[in-house]
Amino acid sequence: MKNRITELLDIEYPIISAAMTWVTSAEFVAAVSNAGGMGVLGPNAGQTEKSSSPEDTAERLRKEIKKVKELTDKPFAVNYIFPMGDNTEDPFTNAIFDILVEEKVKNVIAIGQKVIQKEVIRLKKHNINIIYRDLSPTVQKLVEAGKSGVDALIATGYEAGGHMSDYKISTLSIVPQVTALVEIPVIAAGGIIDGKGALAAFAMGAEGVYMGTRFIATKENPASEATKKAILNVKSEEFIEFKSGIGHLRTIPTEAGKKAFELINQGKPEEAYKYYGNGFKVGMLDGDLVNGTISLSEAAGGIKEIKTCAEVINEIMNTLEK
Numbered sequence: 001m002k003n004r005i006t007e008l009l010d011i012e013y014p015i016i017s018a019a020m021t022w023v024t025s026a027e028f029v030a031a032v033s034n035a036g037g038m039g040v041l042g043p044n045a046g047q048t049e050k051s052s053s054p055e056d057t058a059e060r061l062r063k064e065i066k067k068v069k070e071l072t073d074k075p076f077a078v079n080y081i082f083p084m085g086d087n088t089e090d091p092f093t094n095a096i097f098d099i100l101v102e103e104k105v106k107n108v109i110a111i112g113q114k115v116i117q118k119e120v121i122r123l124k125k126h127n128i129n130i131i132y133r134d135l136s137p138t139v140q141k142l143v144e145a146g147k148s149g150v151d152a153l154i155a156t157g158y159e160a161g162g163h164m165s166d167y168k169i170s171t172l173s174i175v176p177q178v179t180a181l182v183e184i185p186v187i188a189a190g191g192i193i194d195g196k197g198a199l200a201a202f203a204m205g206a207e208g209v210y211m212g213t214r215f216i217a218t219k220e221n222p223a224s225e226a227t228k229k230a231i232l233n234v235k236s237e238e239f240i241e242f243k244s245g246i247g248h249l250r251t252i253p254t255e256a257g258k259k260a261f262e263l264i265n266q267g268k269p270e271e272a273y274k275y276y277g278n279g280f281k282v283g284m285l286d287g288d289l290v291n292g293t294i295s296l297s298e299a300a301g302g303i304k305e306i307k308t309c310a311e312v313i314n315e316i317m318n319t320l321e322k
């Protein structure tokens with residue numbers, strides 16, 4: 001299959017595993033890339049403890065990038081977080097930028113509340129492909145982002161796992177509106193777990209799919225066995241959802257998740273943060289389903305089997321090429 005995304009990234013299939021904090025690693029990323037898609041190192045990739053500084057974060061990332069290069073010669077990407085809020089500088093962003101340049105990383109999945117033009121300029125100076133994913137996308141924001149010099153966009157619907165948008169716009173709503181208006185290629189994200197979802201995304205004009213939740217439930221993903229089992233058991237209607245520091249958070253109703261939900265509804269966001277702030281690590285990586293949170297797409301109810309990354313990709317490609 002050839003389109004603008006496979007051409008841009010030099011990959012066989014336009015299937016990208018999402019950047020997900022704590023639940024990516026070199027082994028996982030290489031498994032996706034070796035299967036013909038593109039793996040992405042997320043924040044805390046391959047780690048089991050929090051880092052202490054921007055320099056420490058960057059050096060850990062360097063080690064993980066080196067490991068990916070040992071495991072595959074295929075393209076991969078790194079998550080790149082644009083400075084947020086009123087900041088146009090962020091010491092973490094700067095430290096990671098240096099590593100990307102030194103390690104000659106070719107692709108980033110950049111995220112932010114808006115495109116930061118000076119980041120685009122310095123990444124492009126080093127010929128790094130920029131795929132931009134807005135954290136709270138609207139059609140207007142993505143149209144603007146499409147003119148900023150980035151190479152491709154990810155349009156994320158509210159079905160997605162992780163920190164969701166401030167706006168409740170579904171994948172089925174946002175993707176066709178964006179593909180109708182932007183000239184650069186668009187990748188669809190949010191609730192895509194199989195070939196049928198990918199087919200729908202392509203029918204809406206997307207040229208790639210970006211999938212998180214489905215790839216957590218794979219053999220190679222570093223998430224705990226308890227998390228993978230929880231994905232197989234969860235039903236789409238069981239999730240709870242609350243406003244978090246960044247957008248909204250959907251989680252399986254663990255004790256910590258329920259407590260955070262209650263506290264948010266009582267107007268106590270700071271107290272709630274104590275329950276969900278470190279929740280992805282505690283829940284998803286460490287497997288403590290009482291004290292952690294398990295953030296997933298609502299489409300997780302449709303995942304019935306732990307597969308290898310190659311099996312996930314092959315099923316999608318078999319459906320797309322039928």
Ligand SMILES: Cc1cc2nc3c(=O)[nH]c(=O)nc-3n(C[C@H](O)[C@H](O)[C@H](O)COP(=O)(O)O)c2cc1C
Pocket residue numbers: 018019020021023042043079111133156159160161162163189190191192210211212213214280284295296297298299
């Ligand atoms: C557990 C989890 C952690 C995530 N962490 C990040 C992150 O650190 N950076 C990021 O860009 N996106 C993050 N995301 C969002 C994904 O990149 C992606 O947009 C989302 O998973 C796509 O939706 P899906 O889960 O329905 O496939 C996370 C998603 C999940 C499920």
